[in-house]
Amino acid sequence: MNPEVLPFILLLFSTVRAFQYSELAQYVDSHQEEYVESLRDWVAIESDSSNVQKRADLHRMMEMAAEKLRLMGGTVELVDIGEQELPDGTTLTLPKVVTAQFGSDPNKHTVCVYGHVDVQPAKLEDGWATDPYNLTDINGNLYGRGASDNKAPVLAWIHAVQAYQALSMDLPVNVKFVIEGMEETGSNGLDAMILAQRDTFFSDVDYIIISDCGWLSRRPALTYGTRGNCYFFAEVEGPKQDLHSGVYGGTVIEPMTDLIGILDTLISPSGKILIPGIREAVAPLSDEEWKMYQDIQFDMENYKNKIGVNQLMYNNKVDLLAHMWRYPTVTIHGIEGAFSDPGTKTVIPAKVTAKFSIRQVPNMDPAMVKKQVSDYLHSVFAKRKSPNKLKVTMVIGAKPWLADTQHPLYEAGKAAVKRVFDMEPDLIREGGTIPIARTFQDVTGKSIIMMPIGGFDDGLHSQNEKMSRYNYIEGTKYFIAYLHEVSQITKTSV
Numbered sequence: 001m002n003p004e005v006l007p008f009i010l011l012l013f014s015t016v017r018a019f020q021y022s023e024l025a026q027y028v029d030s031h032q033e034e035y036v037e038s039l040r041d042w043v044a045i046e047s048d049s050s051n052v053q054k055r056a057d058l059h060r061m062m063e064m065a066a067e068k069l070r071l072m073g074g075t076v077e078l079v080d081i082g083e084q085e086l087p088d089g090t091t092l093t094l095p096k097v098v099t100a101q102f103g104s105d106p107n108k109h110t111v112c113v114y115g116h117v118d119v120q121p122a123k124l125e126d127g128w129a130t131d132p133y134n135l136t137d138i139n140g141n142l143y144g145r146g147a148s149d150n151k152a153p154v155l156a157w158i159h160a161v162q163a164y165q166a167l168s169m170d171l172p173v174n175v176k177f178v179i180e181g182m183e184e185t186g187s188n189g190l191d192a193m194i195l196a197q198r199d200t201f202f203s204d205v206d207y208i209i210i211s212d213c214g215w216l217s218r219r220p221a222l223t224y225g226t227r228g229n230c231y232f233f234a235e236v237e238g239p240k241q242d243l244h245s246g247v248y249g250g251t252v253i254e255p256m257t258d259l260i261g262i263l264d265t266l267i268s269p270s271g272k273i274l275i276p277g278i279r280e281a282v283a284p285l286s287d288e289e290w291k292m293y294q295d296i297q298f299d300m301e302n303y304k305n306k307i308g309v310n311q312l313m314y315n316n317k318v319d320l321l322a323h324m325w326r327y328p329t330v331t332i333h334g335i336e337g338a339f340s341d342p343g344t345k346t347v348i349p350a351k352v353t354a355k356f357s358i359r360q361v362p363n364m365d366p367a368m369v370k371k372q373v374s375d376y377l378h379s380v381f382a383k384r385k386s387p388n389k390l391k392v393t394m395v396i397g398a399k400p401w402l403a404d405t406q407h408p409l410y411e412a413g414k415a416a417v418k419r420v421f422d423m424e425p426d427l428i429r430e431g432g433t434i435p436i437a438r439t440f441q442d443v444t445g446k447s448i449i450m451m452p453i454g455g456f457d458d459g460l461h462s463q464n465e466k467m468s469r470y471n472y473i474e475g476t477k478y479f480i481a482y483l484h485e486v487s488q489i490t491k492t493s494v
Contacts, residue, residue, distance in 0.1 A: 020167070020169065021419065021480070021481060023167055024163050024164070024167065024477070024480050025420075025477050025480070027166060027167055028159070028163055028473060028480070031159075031163075032472075032473045035156075035159055035473065036135070036469065036472075039135055039144075039147065039151060039152055039155055039467070039472070042064065042065075042151045042155065043133060043135045043145065043151060045060055045061045046133055046145075047061035047118045047181065048118070048122075049095075049119070049181060049182050049183070049184050050120070051121060052086065052092055055092060055093070055095075058181050059095055061095070061181060062078065062095045062096050062179075063078075065098050065117055065179050066078055066098045066100075069100040069177065072158070072161065072162055072165060073102075073165070074177075076098065077098075077099045077100075078097070079096055079097040079098075079099055079197075081096065081097055081188075081189030081193050082094055082192075084182075084188050094182060094188055095118070095181030096181075097190065098177065098178075098179040099176070099179075099197075099201055100176065100179075101175075101177075102161055102171060102174065102176075103173070103174035105174060108171075108172070108174050108487065109173045109206045109207065110176060111173050111174070111206065111207045111208070111209055112175075112176040112177070112202065112208045112209070113175065113176070113210075114177075114179075114208060114210050115153060115154035115210075115211060116154070116180045116181065116183035117154060117180075117181055118146075118180070118181045118182060118183055119145050119146035119149070119184060120145065120146075120149070120184055120461045122145035126463055128463050128464055129464055130464070132144060132145040133145060135147065137469070140469045141467075142466055142468070142472065143466045146465070147465055147467040148454040148455070148465055148467040149212070149458070149465065150212045152467040152471075153212065153452075153453055154179060154211075155472075156211075156453060156472060157177070157211065157479050158177075159476045160483065161175055163480055164483075171483065172483050172484045172487035176201070176205060178194075183212070183436070186396070187435060187436055190436060190439070191439050194439055194443050194444070202443075202446070205444065205446055206446065206447075207486065208440050208447070208448045208449075209448075210434065210437055210440075210448065210449070210451070211450070211452060211453060211479075212434055213226075213434065214455060214458055215452055215453075216297070216298055216426055217296075217297040217298055218297075218456070219425065219426050220423070220425045220426070221426040221427070222410055222414070222417070222425050222426070222450070222451060223428055223430050223449075223450035223451075224402065224403040224404075224410065224428070224449075224450070225325065225362075225400065225429035225430065226400060226401045226430040226433055226437060226450075227325070227328070227360055227430070227432065227433055228360030228364070228366065228397075229358075229359055229360060229433040229435075230357060230360060230369045230370065230394055230396065230398075231357040231394065231395050232355070232357065233353050233355055233391075233393045233395060234262065234354040234390065234391075235352070235392075236255040236351070236353075236388050237350065237389045237391070238254065238255040238351070239348070240350065241350050243347070243348040243350070249348065253386050253388060255348075255350065255351060256338060256349055256352050258381065258384060258386050258388050259335065259352050259354055262377050262384075262390075265376075265377075266330045266332070266356065270313075271323070271329070273358075275330075275376045276372065276376060277372045278358065278372060281363050281364045282326075282361055282363060283363050285322055293318045293321045293322060296317070296426045296427075296428060300312065300315075300317060303320075306457060325428070325429035325431050326361055326429060328359050328360060328361050330358050331356060332355075333355045333357065334354075334355050335352055335354050336355065337350075337351050357396070359431065360398070361400050362400050362402050364400070366394070366397035366399060369394075369397075370394040370397065374394075377390065377392050398435040398438070399435070399438045400438070401434070401448070403450075405427050407447055407449075409449040409486070412486050412488070413425065413451060413482060415485045416481040416484075416485045417478065419481045419485075420474060420478045421474065421478070430450070434450075437450070451478075453474075453475030453478065453479075455471050
């Protein structure tokens with residue numbers, strides 16, 4: 001044997017031996033009931049961040065997360081992020097952000113795992129088959145509000161660190177956690193907290209990991225992009241009060257008619273955005289992207305069946321995925337001030353407000369979109385020659401996020417998926433918005449990866465949300481493997 005090759009073989013052998021994946025995986029398997037009970041305890045807390053009446057539950061949820069990390073020996077802080085101003089002018093204390101640290105070896109990489117433990121509203125009468133706050137195991141699926149979004153992924157990361165500790169194995173990297181409680185309502189206060197701690201808590205962080213998304217199919221996925229979101233209110237105001245449609249119908253120019261008229265000019269029936277300048281700002285689909293989309297596992301028939309439609313906007317996989325992920329879209333969400341209760345009411349609303357959003361993609365600037373939308377709607381409205389008043393306001397301007405799939409973080413992700421699931425992952429983008437990804441990127445300058453473990457059919461934000469036991473347990477192993485793979489990234493490739 002060539003003597004120059006021997007040191008390399010010994011190094012390779014020691015590296016393989018150093019990572020005792022089988023022992024760690026066996027530990028996870030033998031503790032899965034304990035993990036399910038932890039999820040049950042977390043789901044039982046109604047940590048609905050949109051309901052101010054549940055704020056005490058939300059504070060309790062943050063304390064529970066902090067205590068779990070403390071019991072593991074982490075350096076834990078509950079960071080005060082201030083108060084939230086309510087529409088009536090009163091203020092409410094925001095839930096503290098939990099930060100934790102495990103390991104501080106300067107010779108190791110440091111990863112920061114972000115997650116949230118607040119949830120969307122849920123009631124049994126909304127159409128749930130089970131109590132949404134009582135985790136229910138049915139055929140291997142764990143049903144409960146927040147099970148997939150985002151309590152099980154947060155717990156899976158915590159349990160991954162715990163497994164190394166339980167087997168007296170050194171963590172291959174230093175691990176930090178940032179866990180918040182206001183993600184579902186816009187992550188109030190978190191941007192300021194990240195900025196304030198950029199040169200302290202985040203100063204030694206090499207990589208940031210987010211697991212607040214899902215797979216596209218039954219194949220594991222790595223997510224490398226999200227769309228942003230520009231959310232608008234378009235308010236049309238006319239008479240000083242609501243009017244009787246029999247008495248006044250035909251004598252006044254109705255605000256609702258004006259509003260419906262201008263909304264109809266936003267997007268064509270085929271999905272083409274009609275606002276000048278929006279489509280022109282979007283980068284064309286590259287050949288590389290086209291090839292990447294071709295290789296993704298995606299069943300259009302299953303997709304149609306899942307959402308209950310018989311026709312989609314596009315009839316081939318590549319076009320559909322591209323318009324789901326990397327092209328903007330306009331969605332009209334609702335009209336405030338209109339009569340929407342059961343029964344009949346012959347009213348002419350005096351003031352109506354449409355709520356609609358435009359999902360942002362790279363190369364689009366929210367400030368420019370705000371101007372384009374406002375200018376366009378005012379020009380359309382002017383052509384109606386209506387005496388009513390139009391006011392256009394952008395209330396959210398979240399930017400998109402995009403990562404480099406050639407970064408070593410993604411190579412490490414592929415290796416971890418291969419080890420745990422014995423297959424290659426899909427590389428996907430997310431049609432929704434996770435504003436914190438762009439904040440982390442802009443403020444810290446660190447590289448980010450999104451590593452979902454949620455299933456494609458988990459029903460996030462919907463009735464009967466669930467996390468499959470398989471995804472929860474195998475996802476924990478996946479996170480264990482990923483920590484090892486990240487430790488193999490050389491400093492020169494950061």
